[in-house]
Amino acid sequence: xxxxxxxxxxxxxxxxxxxxxxxxxxxxxxxxxxxxxxxxxxxxxxxxxxxxxxxxxxxxxxxxxxxxxxxxxxxxxxxxxxxxxxxxxxxxxxxxxxxxxxxxxxxxxxxxxxxxxxxxxxxxxxxxxxxxxxxxxxxxxxxxxxxx
Numbered sequence: 812x813x814x815x816x817x818x819x820x821x822x823x824x825x826x827x828x829x830x831x832x833x834x835x836x837x838x839x840x841x842x843x844x845x846x847x848x849x850x851x852x853x854x855x856x857x858x859x860x861x862x863x864x865x866x867x868x869x870x871x872x873x874x875x876x877x878x879x880x881x882x883x884x885x886x887x888x889x890x891x892x893x894x895x896x897x898x899x900x901x902x903x904x905x906x907x908x909x910x911x912x913x914x915x916x917x918x919x920x921x922x923x924x925x926x927x928x929x930x931x932x933x934x935x936x937x938x939x940x941x942x943x944x945x946x947x948x949x950x951x952x953x954x955x956x957x958x959x
Contacts, residue, residue, distance in 0.1 A: 835854075835855050836873075837872070837874040837875030837876070838874050839873055839874050839888065839889075840872075841872060841873065841874065841876070841886075841888050842869055842887040842889065843869065843871075843876055843883045844868070844883070844886050845864040845866055845868050846881075847866060849866060850863055850864065850865055850866070851864045851879075851882055853872075853876070853879075857872045857876075858871040858872055858873065871889075
């Protein structure tokens with residue numbers, strides 16, 4: 812049976828703070844309205860900087876405030892936060908590809924933006940599109956050692 816190392820007070824405080832930040836984190840920007848008849852005290856400060864909201868007053872917040880569903884109603888969604896994450900994952904997938912080596916040499920990953928819409932029924936003439944290299948200096952950090 813293994814025993815866990817006993818944590819000191821500062822480590823416990825740091826763990827609790829990290830757990831609280833994780834629980835209170837949210838995504839996107841939404842506009843909410845206080846639907847109750849009284850003043851609503853928010854569990855965390857809104858994106859507007861408000862801690863309490865008067866009846867029928869609106870405030871900006873993230874997806875964390877959806878847990879206050881009966882008292883708080885959604886008015887509008889400004890940014891759901893998904894588009895930025897989607898772009899980041901696409902960039903990460905392109906950059907994290909392993910190197911491919913062919914008999915002609917090493918193949919580099921490039922980002923090509925199509926300028927015309929593809930149509931499978933009628934073939935389009937092949938045109939050379941501008942390619943963008945992902946790394947600016949492909950020989951950075953490479954040393955050539957000659958045996959003289």
